[in-house]
Amino acid sequence: MSDQGSYYQRDRSWHPAALTPQYKTSVLRSPQYPLLSLDNTISEMTGPRFGHEKIGPLDNDLIRNFAKTGDPIGQRIIVYGRVLDENARPVPGTLVEFWQANAGGRYRHKKETYLAAIDPNFGGCGRTITDEEGRYWFRTIKPGAYPWPNGVNDWRPAHIHFSLFGHAFAQRLITQMYFEGDPMIWQCPIVSTISDKAAIDQLTAVLDRNATLPMDALAYKFDIVLRGRRSTMFENRMEGN
Amino acid sequence: MFQRLTTLKESPSQTAGPYVHIGATPNWVEITGVWKEDLGLVIVGPDTRGERIVVKGRIFDGSGNPIKDALVEIWQADAAGLYNSPEETRGQADPNFVGWGRQPTDAATGEYRFETIKPGRVPYRDGRPMAPHITFWIVARGINIGLHTRMYFGDEETANAECPILARVEHKFRVPTLIASRSEENGMPTYTFDIHLQGEKETVFFDI
Numbered sequence: 389m390s391d392q393g394s395y396y397q398r399d400r401s402w403h404p405a406a407l408t409p410q411y412k413t414s415v416l417r418s419p420q421y422p423l424l425s426l427d428n429t430i431s432e433m434t435g436p437r438f439g440h441e442k443i444g445p446l447d448n449d450l451i452r453n454f455a456k457t458g459d460p461i462g463q464r465i466i467v468y469g470r471v472l473d474e475n476a477r478p479v480p481g482t483l484v485e486f487w488q489a490n491a492g493g494r495y496r497h498k499k500e501t502y503l504a505a506i507d508p509n510f511g512g513c514g515r516t517i518t519d520e521e522g523r524y525w526f527r528t529i530k531p532g533a534y535p536w537p538n539g540v541n542d543w544r545p546a547h548i549h550f551s552l553f554g555h556a557f558a559q560r561l562i563t564q565m566y567f568e569g570d571p572m573i574w575q576c577p578i579v580s581t582i583s584d585k586a587a588i589d590q591l592t593a594v595l596d597r598n599a600t601l602p603m604d605a606l607a608y609k610f611d612i613v614l615r616g617r618r619s620t621m622f623e624n625r626m627e628g629n
Numbered sequence: 630m631f632q633r634l635t636t637l638k639e640s641p642s643q644t645a646g647p648y649v650h651i652g653a654t655p656n657w658v659e660i661t662g663v664w665k666e667d668l669g670l671v672i673v674g675p676d677t678r679g680e681r682i683v684v685k686g687r688i689f690d691g692s693g694n695p696i697k698d699a700l701v702e703i704w705q706a707d708a709a710g711l712y713n714s715p716e717e718t719r720g721q722a723d724p725n726f727v728g729w730g731r732q733p734t735d736a737a738t739g740e741y742r743f744e745t746i747k748p749g750r751v752p753y754r755d756g757r758p759m760a761p762h763i764t765f766w767i768v769a770r771g772i773n774i775g776l777h778t779r780m781y782f783g784d785e786e787t788a789n790a791e792c793p794i795l796a797r798v799e800h801k802f803r804v805p806t807l808i809a810s811r812s813e814e815n816g817m818p819t820y821t822f823d824i825h826l827q828g829e830k831e832t833v834f835f836d837i
Contacts, residue, residue, distance in 0.1 A: 396636075398836065403642045404773035411644075413771030416691035417826050423836035424797060430751055431764050431779075432837045434714035435704065436729035444664055453663045474636045487652030497648045497658050499698070499736070511663050513655045549645065549652055555716060557704045558837050560775060562768055564643040578644060581773050587641045613637045 393618040394428040395558045396474055404581035411577045412538050432558040438483040440517060447515050450488075450528035454511030461507055462491025462529035464605040467565070467593065470522045471552065474616030478522025479559075484612075485515040485551040486526065493532035493544075502535065527605065533572055545572035545579065552612060559614040566592045567608065642774035647698045649768060654700075654733055669702065669731030672745045676725040679708025679746030683819040684780065684809065687739045688767060691827030695739025699769035702731045703743060703780075705762075710749030747782070747818075753793040760788035760795065767824065777835045780822045783810045798833055806832045 406418035426432075446453040451460060467486075471479040489495045489512065492504035496512050510529060518524045534544045547564045554560065566573050566588075573579055573592065582588050590613070599607035650658045654667040673681065684703070687695040706712050711722035722728070732741045750758040763780045781789050789795055789808065798804050809820035824832045 398639065400774075400836070402638055406773060408773060411771070411773070414644075414773060415771075416694075417696070417769065417771035418691075418773075419776070419831055419834050420691075420827055421803075421831050421833070423834050425836045426794065426797065427754055428837060429753055429759065429794070430712065430717070430719075431704070431706075431759075431762070432777075434712035434716045436713070436727055437715055438668070442664075442668065447664060454660070472637060474639060476635070476637055485652045487648065487655075495648045495651060496660055497651055499647060511651075511655065511660045513652050513660055513663055515652075515664075549643075549649070551645075551652060556714075557764060557766065560702070560766055561640065561642060562645045562649075562775060563640050564646075581643070582641050587638070590638065590640055591643070613640045615639050616636060 394433070395556065395615040395617050398615065402584060402587050404583075408577075408581040411581055414581070428558055433556050435553060435555060435557040435559065437481065437555070438517065438553070443515065443517060448524075448526035450510065450512065450514045450526065453514065455509040458509055460490065460510035460529050462510075462532075464527070465530045466525060466527050466599065466601065466605050466607040467548065467610055468523070468525035468599065468607065469593075469610040469612060471518050471524065471554075471612045471614065472522055473554075473559075473614050477616070478518070478520075479554055479614055480518055480520045480522050482518050482555065483515060483553045484518060484524050485513075486548050487513045488528065488531040488548040489534050491529050491532050493534035495534075504532070530567070530606075538577055542577060543572055543575075545570045545576050550612065552614060554614040561614060563612070564591060565610050568592055568594045644770060644773050645700060645768035645775075647770040649698075649700050650733055653731060657733055667731075669729055672727060672730040672743060674725050677746060678723050678726070681744065681817060682747050683742065683744055683814060683817050684763065684822060685740055685742040685819065686809070686822040686824060687741070688734060688769075688824045689826065690771075693828075695734070696769055696826075697734055697736050697739045699734045699741070699767055700731065701734065701741045702729065702766040703745070704729050704764045704766070705745065706748040706751050708746055708749050710751045712751070750788065755793075757791075757793050758788070760785050760792035762792075762794075765822075765824070772826075776826070777837050778824065778832055779807055779835070780820070781808045782820060783808050803831075803833050806830060
């Protein structure tokens with residue numbers, strides 16, 4: 389990788405700010421000092437890579453990977469897309485993790501007390517490794533909206549959490565995927581931590597009727613973009629490698 | 630019309646939320662049988678080279694309360710200062726050390742804890758050695774984008790004094806927020822690294 393340099397600087401006006409008071413928990417959990425900017429060193433330009441031996445055959449099938457007595461209840465969907473970098477190059481061989489509530493908006497977590505029922509056949513976790521073209525896919529149940537103690541009557545839109553490793557610790561990212569057409573996207577204090585509508589649109593998966601399995605499952609397409617790398621042309625300084 | 634740059638925009642970050650463990654450490658929240666073991670809970674094996682150490686601490690919010698729903702990830706070099714990553718071009722890292730770990734903060738006490746090894750030194754961009762360090766990445770409910778910091782070792786005073794990264798901290802009184810104190814715990818060298826998200830003792834966080 390000696391022809392490649394640092395990762396592009398993060399556009400922190402595109403990302404959410406740390407302090408977003410409408411999302412109340414951020415008030416005491418946001419640093420007040422400015423971040424200290426650093427050129428990437430090898431500590432940030434390297435990162436863990438996970439092999440297929442860690443991944444079980446049902447890890448990307450949330451309809452089956454926790455099932456005890458039958459299929460979970462809810463809208464069967466396929467979520468698929470590509471992991472790309474900012475240069476539109478695929479990011480192959482990288483671990484993608486996802487987690488979500490069930491069809492009623494209930495998470496399987498010991499701290500969760502929402503009265504909607506647990507689904508005995510739904511766990512809510514999955515993971516996969518992107519193929520050589522950066523593609524991933526998984527099968528699941530469309531999650532329900534979910535109330536949370538922020539404002540008196542705040543509800544999260546239907547969403548799936550995503551965790552991405554990329555090829556370097558500098559690319560590490562956790563985000564959330566929303567669903568096209570959901571009116572609750574535009575009332576959510578967590579969504580609105582992002583100030584640019586185009587950035588919110590980037591987190592909104594689109595319904596893809598062409599990828600739908602007839603009489604089986606709807607399909608949503610969700611591409612994810614990680615930081616891209618500079619080429620080292622006209623640079624004569626060490627890149628730490 | 631001007632020509633246009635064709636680069637894409639990075640997907641914007643969102644908080645990991647309070648239930649990050651469902652995806653990151655499902656067995657830890659009793660979602661069992663989906664995968665055999667949670668990734669990153671065990672970093673060292675019997676064949677890992679280097680000095681065994683414990684790294685532990687708590688993460689405090691701006692009111693001084695420890696955070697009990699955070700997820701902490703670390704990334705570090707092996708004992709010889711090599712990263713176990715395909716992007717490492719300086720040599721072959723210890724194959725028995727992944728270098729990456731992940732732990733939740735304890736639901737009762739807020740403590741995180743890693744059993745790992747002390748990393749060797751790795752070079753800065755210009756070739757000067759950085760002091761031994763472990764890179765931290767912290768996500769939690771209320772944190773909109775993961776926070777990067779580094780832990781340095783309190784018993785590496787000489788290396789710390791010449792580290793090009795620590796030298797970049799303009800307000801010198803903040804350098805100690807990056808340095809873990811060493812003690813002994815059941816015969817194991819133990820480094821305590823408390824992280825303060827906000828306030829007087831606020832830890833230095835990096836835009837890398």
